[in-house]
Amino acid sequence: xxxxxxxxxxxxxxxxxxxxxxxxxxxxxxxxxxxxxxxxxxxxxxxxxxxxxxxxxxxxxxxxxxxxxxxxxxxxxxxxxxxxxxxxxxxxxxxxxxxxxxxxxxxxxxxxxxxxxxxxxxxxxxxxxxxxxxxxxxxxxxxxxxxxxxx
Numbered sequence: 001x002x003x004x005x006x007x008x009x010x011x012x013x014x015x016x017x018x019x020x021x022x023x024x025x026x027x028x029x030x031x032x033x034x035x036x037x038x039x040x041x042x043x044x045x046x047x048x049x050x051x052x053x054x055x056x057x058x059x060x061x062x063x064x065x066x067x068x069x070x071x072x073x074x075x076x077x078x079x080x081x082x083x084x085x086x087x088x089x090x091x092x093x094x095x096x097x098x099x100x101x102x103x104x105x106x107x108x109x110x111x112x113x114x115x116x117x118x119x120x121x122x123x124x125x126x127x128x129x130x131x132x133x134x135x136x137x138x139x140x141x142x143x144x145x146x147x148x149x150x151x
Contacts, residue, residue: 002028005021051080054075054080058074067098068088071087105142
């Protein structure tokens with residue numbers, strides 16, 4: 001919304017656009033001030049800006065395989081005082097994640113040649129009385145035998 005207001009505030013003004021959208025004009029002006037002068041940012045935002053490159057550096061140095069826990073431990077070894085949940089939040093913001101061992105289970109292999117099963121309730125999931133209409137979806141259940149086959 002901020003970008004939309006910024007794009008159109010020269011033509012229509014910020015206040016009329018803010019009245020039409022669910023946003024206060026003060027929020028728009030505060031955002032613009034923070035973009036113009038980063039010293040107006042909150043302490044958390046300033047610290048996040050300092051830590052994001054460090055988290056990326058640790059992730060890159062470790063062949064892009066470290067997850068949150070290992071990045072957090074490495075940051076502590078390098079004397080960064082940072083919480084694990086902060087590392088998780090910043091890694092998510094950056095868009096990086098560690099490597100996950102194993103394969104994801106392939107639950108459904110559709111056969112396009114087969115017809116779809118009939119819709120026996122015609123998408124009307126309302127029963128006139130208890131135990132009259134039962135609907136279930138048995139897609140995937142992990143079992144010990146299945147996990148042993150994947151290993």
